[in-house]
Amino acid sequence: xxxxxxxxxxxxxxxxxxxxxxxxxxxxxxxxxxxxxxxxxxxxxxxxxxxxxxxxxxxxxxxxxxxxxxxxxxxxxxxxxxxxxxxxxxxxxxxxxxxxxxxxxxxxxxxxxxxxxxxxxxxxxxxxxxxxxxxxxxxxxxxxxxxxxxxxxxxxxxxxxxxxxxxxxxxxxxxxxxxxxxxxxxxxxxxxxxxxxxxxxxxxxxxxxxxxxxxxxxxxxxxxxxxxxxxxxxxxxxxxxxxxxxxxxxxxxxxxxxxxxxxxxxxxxxxxxxxxxxxxxxxxxxxxxxxxxxxxxxxxxxxxxxxxxxxxxxxxxxxxxxxxxxxxxxxxxxxxxxxxxxxxxxxxxxxxxxxxxxxxxxxx
Amino acid sequence: xxxxxxxxxxxxxxxxxxxxxxxxxxxxxxxxxxxxxxxxxxxxxxxxxxxxxxxxxxxxxxxxxxxxxxxxxxxxxxxxxxxxxxxxxxxxxxxxxxxxxxxxxxxxxxxxxxxxxxxxxxxxxxxxxxxxxxxxxxxxxxxxxxxxxxxxxxxxxxxxxxxxxxxxxxxxxxxxxxxxxxxxxxxxxxxxxxxxxxxxxxxxxxxxxxxxxxxxxxxxxxxxxxxxxxxxxxxxxxxxxxxxxxxxxxxxxxxxxxxxxxxxxxxxxxxxxxxxxxxxxxxxxxxxxxxxxxxxxxxxxxxxxxxxxxxxxxxxxxxxxxxxxxxxxxxxxxxxxxxxxxxxxxxxxxxxxxxxxxxxxxxxxxxx
Numbered sequence: 001x002x003x004x005x006x007x008x009x010x011x012x013x014x015x016x017x018x019x020x021x022x023x024x025x026x027x028x029x030x031x032x033x034x035x036x037x038x039x040x041x042x043x044x045x046x047x048x049x050x051x052x053x054x055x056x057x058x059x060x061x062x063x064x065x066x067x068x069x070x071x072x073x074x075x076x077x078x079x080x081x082x083x084x085x086x087x088x089x090x091x092x093x094x095x096x097x098x099x100x101x102x103x104x105x106x107x108x109x110x111x112x113x114x115x116x117x118x119x120x121x122x123x124x125x126x127x128x129x130x131x132x133x134x135x136x137x138x139x140x141x142x143x144x145x146x147x148x149x150x151x152x153x154x155x156x157x158x159x160x161x162x163x164x165x166x167x168x169x170x171x172x173x174x175x176x177x178x179x180x181x182x183x184x185x186x187x188x189x190x191x192x193x194x195x196x197x198x199x200x201x202x203x204x205x206x207x208x209x210x211x212x213x214x215x216x217x218x219x220x221x222x223x224x225x226x227x228x229x230x231x232x233x234x235x236x237x238x239x240x241x242x243x244x245x246x247x248x249x250x251x252x253x254x255x256x257x258x259x260x261x262x263x264x265x266x267x268x269x270x271x272x273x274x275x276x277x278x279x280x281x282x283x284x285x286x287x288x289x290x291x292x293x294x295x296x297x298x299x300x301x302x303x304x305x306x307x308x309x310x311x312x313x314x315x316x317x318x319x320x321x322x323x324x325x326x327x328x329x330x331x332x333x334x335x336x337x338x339x340x341x342x343x344x345x346x347x348x349x350x351x352x353x354x355x356x357x358x359x360x361x362x363x364x
Numbered sequence: 365x366x367x368x369x370x371x372x373x374x375x376x377x378x379x380x381x382x383x384x385x386x387x388x389x390x391x392x393x394x395x396x397x398x399x400x401x402x403x404x405x406x407x408x409x410x411x412x413x414x415x416x417x418x419x420x421x422x423x424x425x426x427x428x429x430x431x432x433x434x435x436x437x438x439x440x441x442x443x444x445x446x447x448x449x450x451x452x453x454x455x456x457x458x459x460x461x462x463x464x465x466x467x468x469x470x471x472x473x474x475x476x477x478x479x480x481x482x483x484x485x486x487x488x489x490x491x492x493x494x495x496x497x498x499x500x501x502x503x504x505x506x507x508x509x510x511x512x513x514x515x516x517x518x519x520x521x522x523x524x525x526x527x528x529x530x531x532x533x534x535x536x537x538x539x540x541x542x543x544x545x546x547x548x549x550x551x552x553x554x555x556x557x558x559x560x561x562x563x564x565x566x567x568x569x570x571x572x573x574x575x576x577x578x579x580x581x582x583x584x585x586x587x588x589x590x591x592x593x594x595x596x597x598x599x600x601x602x603x604x605x606x607x608x609x610x611x612x613x614x615x616x617x618x619x620x621x622x623x624x625x626x627x628x629x630x631x632x633x634x635x636x637x638x639x640x641x642x643x644x645x646x647x648x649x650x651x652x653x654x655x656x657x658x659x660x661x662x663x664x665x666x667x668x669x670x671x672x673x674x675x676x677x678x679x680x681x682x683x684x685x686x687x688x689x690x691x692x693x694x695x696x697x698x699x700x701x702x703x704x705x706x707x708x709x710x711x712x713x714x715x716x717x718x719x720x721x722x723x724x725x726x727x728x729x730x731x732x
Contacts, residue, residue: 037682043688073682073688078638079643080629084430088679088682089682106635126540196524196527350541
């Protein structure tokens with residue numbers, strides 16, 4: 001609420017004429033402070049993807065509040081609007097701008113070319129330039145851990161998976177989950193429903209209901225709202241949350257969640273920008289770097305299953321377990337990753353096929 | 365004895381027809397003032413940041429035009445249909461088909477484009493929208509199916525079709541399987557009209573549509589037929605006006621304009637085909653059409669106002685940290701006050717208890 005009080009004191013006293021003065025004073029005050037902007041695709045209150053990015057922003061304020069001020073814009077549609085918002089941030093004195101959704105890639109690149117002195121960071125994309133860095137998380141590592149848990153917790157051996165859009169990040173998540181699931185439970189299979197949206201509580205709840213009616217007893221989501229968690233709670237089945245700890249939306253149903261933790265990354269990058277050591281690099285962090293974590297385990301998970309999950313986490317960190325270790329077959333039985341090898345980053349980044357055990361086809 | 369009474373007017377007030385939108389804006393601003401104060405923001409600074417500041421730079425004005433373009437293009441067409449009681453609710457779908465068809469031309473000729481490419485895309489975009497609107501027109505004229513339902517439902521079909529295409533044939537072959545087309549080449553992108561802004565050729569199309577819509581409605585026999593059919597279908601029948609022809613005409617016209625708007629978005633500020641190309645322009649255009657009193661010039665103003673409410677919401681969040689939900693609140697208040705003040709068109713306010721009217725009538729007016 002600091003921002004609000006600031007707004008009140010700096011801008012509050014006078015009328016429209018004084019507004020410009022007030023803003024001038026604000027800039028003078030913040031002369032030493034670097035302005036950092038964040039663009040979110042959902043509302044900060046989604047308690048999922050955008051919420052976690054906002055937690056990262058708050059961490060930056062907390063750690064570097066004496067050197068930076070932050071701004072965010074939420075609910076920015078991917079399309080013609082994104083470029084306007086990003087440009088608006090760049091032309092209102094923001095020296096560093098994080099754009100946190102894939103669909104912002106081309107708009108961010110366009111604005112970055114127009115503002116060569118501003119540092120841009122785009123999440124989950126693949127285009128970089130001399131002032132545009134990219135970053136993403138190896139969410140699939142988390143999917144491996146929850147896949148193991150699901151394999152032990154399912155009774156009916158059918159898992160429902162709510163997919164957002166069929167991009168490699170989501171497909172590799174489904175595959176990593178399914179591989180781990182069948183590692184501990186070879187009979188289990190995964191049913192995928194696409195909702196074609198990252199945040200649509202209505203559609204997500206409908207997808208959850210449809211899956212439950214088909215007889216799944218655990219739901220996994222790769223969408224950002226807590227609606228599937230709430231639905232699972234109502235219908236008395238288990239669910240894994242996405243992006244942040246969603247326990248509060250379904251305390252009984254919520255087994256754990258894959259938590260995206262951007263705090264370290266954002267603080268590091270803003271520090272680098274302040275030091276002048278910032279470079280337009282690509283970062284792809286996983287469990288080891290702390291970018292991907294797991295929410296506290298539900299007490300319904302037996303101790304040995306928790307121990308197994310923790311061991312898998314430790315192995316991933318130590319580099320002794322890889323989510324895509326061969327032999328891996330696709331749905332038709334063709335060997336995609338031979339025995340003794342694991343998928344390269346390139347293969348994961350371009351993944352557009354399902355592993356054996358996934359029911360349903362990828363839109364082509 | 366009430367101090368203020370509503371008294372029915374013999375005839376709808378022309379003055380109020382145009383004054384109520386202004387009154388609605390004023391009331392919205394006043395309510396916004398109170399709302400900001402209640403939220404703990406300085407209301408003057410907040411209203412300034414929301415409604416004035418975005419207009420203080422050339423870029424800001426340009427963005428207003430960019431945002432208003434698809435709204436105005438869609439709304440002009442819709443309004444003409446609404447005047448004839450043809451309720452095309454599916455402009456969003458026709459918009460999407462325009463983008464699919466026009467953008468598809470750009471992708472089909474990728475790397476071979478010349479001067480002819482953009483005109484061809486424009487034609488294809490409008491044709492795509494028309495084709496999508498032709499389905500409700502056919503169903504209405506042949507089977508008397510409500511175009512409200514068919515056009516609305518076709519919107520979802522259109523969005524799924526778009527999603528199918530960007531995940532398949534339209535997908536960028538070098539794009540890491542992300543559901544997006546490649547960026548259009550230079551020859552397939554709308555030229556920028558004002559240097560330093562994103563104002564593109566589509567804005568000119570929108571102005572032409574406003575002018576064309578006005579000429580059609582005010583100066584042509586077809587426009588007259590549309591109005592008569594809308595006001596008194598029976599009279600139109602006696603006069604021998606072909607209602608089916610007007611249904612086809614208004615649906616094709618509104619579909620074509622929505623399709624053109626869709627093409628202008630993908631060939632304009634977006635520059636490629638994405639899974640989400642419209643944040644609901646086709647639906648917002650319905651509000652714009654009514655806010656503009658179904659009159660082309662009114663629609664132009666209403667489109668600009670609605671665009672400002674979108675842009676202002678962002679500007680206020682960047683400048684003052686106001687929550688973005690304010691945008692929706694403002695749009696809702698605007699509609700609410702417009703509907704609330706519309707009562708003044710048919711009723712006049714009487715102060716005090718005296719008056720030449722029979723009391724029974726006034727009482728009936730209040731009850732209604």
